[in-house]
Amino acid sequence: MEQDELLQIYFSEAEELLQTMEHSLMTLESDPQNQSVINEVFRAMHTMKSSSAMLGFTQLSEHTHLLENLMERIRSKQLSITQNLVSFLLENHDLIKSAVESAAQGKPDVGLDAFPAMAEKVKRFLGLAAEQEEGRVTAPITTGMSGGQKESSKGSYYEINMRFRKDIFQTGQDPLMLLYELGDLAEIISVETDLSSLPPFMEMDPFQLYLAWRLLIKTDRPLSTIEKVFVFVQEDELNQISIRDVSSHFRDGVDTRMANKPLGEILIDQKLVSEQEIQEVLTQQKKVGEALLEKGKISPAELNNIVDLQEKSRAVLRKSTVRVDTDKLDQLANMVEEMTIQLARISAILGDLPPDVTRKLGSEPDSLNRIGREVQEQVMRLRMFPIEGTFQRFQRMARDLAREQHKQIKIILGGGETELDKDVIEHINDPLTHIIRNCIGHGIEVPDERKQSGKSPEGIINLNAYQQEGKIYIKISDDGRGIDAEAVRQKAIERGLIKENDQPLPEEIYKFLFIPGFSTAKKVSSISGRGVGMDVVQNNIQQLGGTIDIFSEKGKGTTFVIKLPLTLAVIDGMYVGVGADIFVIPLLTVLSTAKLEKGNLKTIEGKGEVVRLGDSYVPLIHLDRLLGIERRQTDTEPLVVFVSSEKRILGLGVDEILDHQQVVIKNLEKNFRRISGIAGGAIMPDGSVALVLDVYGLDHLFFGRNRVHELVH
Amino acid sequence: MADTYSPSQEQAEGIIKLSGEIGVHHLDDLYECLKDRFVLEQDLTIDCQEVAQMDTAAIQILIAFKKSLTKGHKLTIKNISPALEKVWEIIGVKQMFLKE
Structure with missing residues (x-):
């Protein structure tokens, strides 16, 4: 194997080991007797030592060797775990991490000067341990094997x-x-x-x-x-x-x-x-x-x-898994996608063949298509990762921030096994960091304040992920002071967003926090500081095709709910024709379809047309007008597709409904700038490209001009 | 070894003493004796001190008895010999009998 390849394996393994180390050390802080966690830290140090030595990172190897000795003392119960010891080990973890990161960036000598001083400290701990050792019997290490x-x-x-x-x-x-x-x-x-x-x-x-x-x-x-x-x-x-x-x-x-x-x-x-x-x-x-x-x-x-x-x-x-470069995965996904397109084209050709030929082929083409779909699904699954690793990082962040701000905070994680597309995981990190920082900085009170309001001195932040109705939910909630809705309302009046006597619902009030610069003004503290950069958070989430909502109760806490699509890459789509163009509407958003009959239409002054759906009327968007497409003169009656945009139900006016099919969404941003209302492109069975509509974006595009007005109605 | 089995109830109420090799030939006796106890809805102790062996059919009766007890009533098996424990382990019900 090439040295380069070995190095890549080393770096990704090191990253994993460091993550395990950090997570386990944090667990030990609250559960110092947990032998299996102690063993895990020990094993991580040991592996780190050996692989660093193998690749010539001598100083790293020597240092982790010292730490391994320290862990051995803990393991054999000669040294007990204290909060200080955990902090010290975490410091060591950080030092190793930064050295590994420098090495990964091709600067193996950077960050090594801090090692000798730290090594001395470790040795002191070991010396201290030697004193403790006297008069103690070394307990045998049990591995707990049945x-x-x-x-x-x-x-x-x-x-x-x-x-x-x-x-x-x-x-x-x-x-x-x-x-x-x-x-x-x-x-x-x-x-x-x-x-x-x-x-x-x-x-x-x-x-x-x-x-x-x-x-x-x-x-x-x-x-x-x-x-x-x-x-x-x-x-x-x-x-x-x-x-x-x-x-x-x-x-x-x-x-x-x-x-x-x-x-x-x-x-x-x-x-x-x-x-x-x-x-x-x-x-x-x-x-x-x-x-x-x-x-x-x-x-x-x-x-x-x-x-x-x-x-x-x-x-x-874990040991038996194979590490694969994500580029290779993407290449594989692309090739599988091309294969599916070819299969669909072949199916289309086969459909035109004379009956005696198709009879001979029997169900073979169908099975081939089915296998193709399965291969595609499996490849897409390769891109899915559990969110656990991301969650665990926040535990460390929360611990450090809480210490800095003299707060007591416990993070409870749930649903870490929920799998997300790798692209989503990469992009969700920043918004989550921002929200959790807000929870710690502004949501959770200092212990004294909490005691005064009858709460336990330790604040709790819950991080939960789960799958529901084809979507991934990420919920972040704190039991802190909550958002003062009235203060936000006042602020909105000040900024001229609503009138003095407007009384919007609390959920609608919180939406103001997503308006750029809304709360970055001076009186931030009066609304507990929420809103700083929340517009960025919302933008990031919208770019992933998701939404974010805030629920809060003054004095009780705040909950952020993020909804994300299951995967960014594959969706079930409905092909619709508008003029000479074909668009794909994500099937998940489609509620029903109907003929667009004149009797069901109404025009509301200043607000455009509405169309009847059951007993109520919903806004009608003529896609041709919104997207600037020339309408074809057709004999067919226009149709309406009712979709849910999370905010409301919309009617989309189209010329025809063509087919349902699974499509792979291609990112257009590599070649074009981001277009509001368009989620990406999809290759059609005949090789042409159809645009995939982003219903949420369409809503935004259509109502955007009257955004503030619409927020409170 | 000859089959020597006898469920006896000479001791205090609520205790059954088993002895010998409990096999398919004594199922009727064992089942009837436990049935009498079952209808009384009492806690029951089975003393196995003198039990040399037990077969699957006998073990199955004990399992059914234990599983069917109404809430709040207990079956305790005491003086279990290592040989008996081994049989239960092989049948896969050791945990079930030794718990409580």
């Missing part, structure tokens, strides 16, 4: 499902004997007993077998030997035995399937709790593990053991 997984990683793993005929006892056979036999040939890693067919005690026939089993075994013996165990029972068709090789799911003796399983499911699998118990705790707004502990359903040791196993599973899985 009994079944401690041997070498050789051998195959099999999953065996056994369900026997109900009257098996009458044949003189007992499944227990088979289980014993298996136990002699293989290591039985887990036995799951299926009790689902077992009737209530009073209704059971004790001579019938209701139980079934699923076993996981590990063995060096060939499959045929295991099959021989069942040779007699398998002769009978009423006994259902299946043996499946599941070795591919196991790495280093760890079941990688555990990595992505919810904790509750693992606990059920391990028979530690029942499904019903999980259902009960799921209704509470708490983490499953915590709730079960509180109810005494599991012991802390049992929970730790499972969490540890899952962590290992994740670590192993």
Whole structure:
């Protein structure tokens, strides 16, 4: 492998390790006894040390070696974790991070001068530890591996499902004997007993077998030997035995399937709790593990053991992933897209062939198209990343900011596993940073003030992400002082945005905060400073095709809700014809379509036309007029497509509705400037380009001129 | 080894003492004896001190009994020999019996 390539791998691995280190250190601050987190920091330091040495970053390697020693002391309980120690380790983390970043920018010697002084400090900590060591017995390090997984990683793993005929006892056979036999040939890693067919005690026939089993075994013996165990029972068709090789799911003796399983499911699998118990705790707004502990359903040791196993599973899985340059991913996506376009063109040609030819082709073209679509979906999924990493960065930021401002803040993260398109993740960072800074700086009060208003001294910021109705929601809420709606209203009057006696709804009032420069004036503090740069936040989010809303209650807190499209790249689109042009309307925004009949139209003076939808009227936008397109003289009656722009329902006047199809949105900004109302371009099956409409942008374009007026109506 | 099994209730109310090898031949006795207890809706303790072995059918009866207990009633199994524990582990119900 080229040195350059090795370096790239090193830098991206280092970034990940540093992120793990930082996150784990923050966890240790609140949970200093957590051995698995301590182990994680230790492993990260260790890996960092080895790979730095391999690539010749000697000073980095030496320093991380020292830190590894320090972690070893902590790991072996010779040194206890304190807040100061965590801060010190975080300082070290920052130092390493900046050195790695300089090296990545081709300046490997920058930032190294701070290392000797820091190394001295680490040594002092180590010296201090040596004193503590006296009179203490070194506790052995337990890795928390469960009994079944401690041997070498050789051998195959099999999953065996056994369900026997109900009257098996009458044949003189007992499944227990088979289980014993298996136990002699293989290591039985887990036995799951299926009790689902077992009737209530009073209704059971004790001579019938209701139980079934699923076993996981590990063995060096060939499959045929295991099959021989069942040779007699398998002769009978009423006994259902299946043996499946599941070795591919196991790495280093760890079941990688555990990595992505919810904790509750693992606990059920391990028979530690029942499904019903999980259902009960799921209704509470708490983490499953915590709730079960509180109810005494599991012991802390049992929970730790499972969490540890899952962590290992994740670590192993991480190790088995492949790093791919995102440029390569984009290239792949482009090629797949071209392939889909070609497939669509071929389909169009095939449609014109004589029936006897198409009959011969049968369903082949359809399957080819289906596979093409699946490949496209998979490639698009490669671009999706969990938002967890982004969220975790904010935890550190919040901690540091809170310390600076003498506030106590706890960040609660939720939905970190929610996946977002990589482009969205990259662009969402700035707006989120801005909002969270605002929450900390202006939302959350200092502890004394909080106590006075009857709140706990520790302020809480909730960061949550989830998927709903084809959209990604990101919610940021604080339990701080909230926005003073009246102060904002006064400000709006001052700025001439509304009249003295206008009384808009609070949600509408908060929208003023997104107007450029609205609150950057002097009296910022009177409206708790919100609004500084909020216009930039809104712009960033709109560029991603999303929206942002503010909800707030004075004295109770503020919530920001960001809604984003699931992916920027692929949408289901409705092709519509306007004049000689074809446009694509994202299907998600389409509510219904109708003929545009004169009787359903009304003109409102100064506001343009409205069209009837059910019992109400909605604004009508003639796309040809708005986009400056010459209308074709056609015989067809004009149509209206009703769409939702988040703010309101709109009717879009079009000439014809053509087709529904999945389209890949191409960014036009590389070649053109950003056009309001247009989200991008899409290549049509015949190779021509159609513009994809951005309904939100159209709304903006249409109502933009009367924006302030419209905000309060 | 000969089958020697007897559920006896000579001890205090709410305790059943099992002994010997509990297998398919004694299912009726075991089931009937537990049925009598089941209708009383009481806490029950099964003493296994003298149990040498148990087969799947017998274990299945105990599982059904435990699963069907009304809320608030408990089945406690005491004096479990290592051999018995091993059987339960192989059948996959050890956790279920040893918990509580």
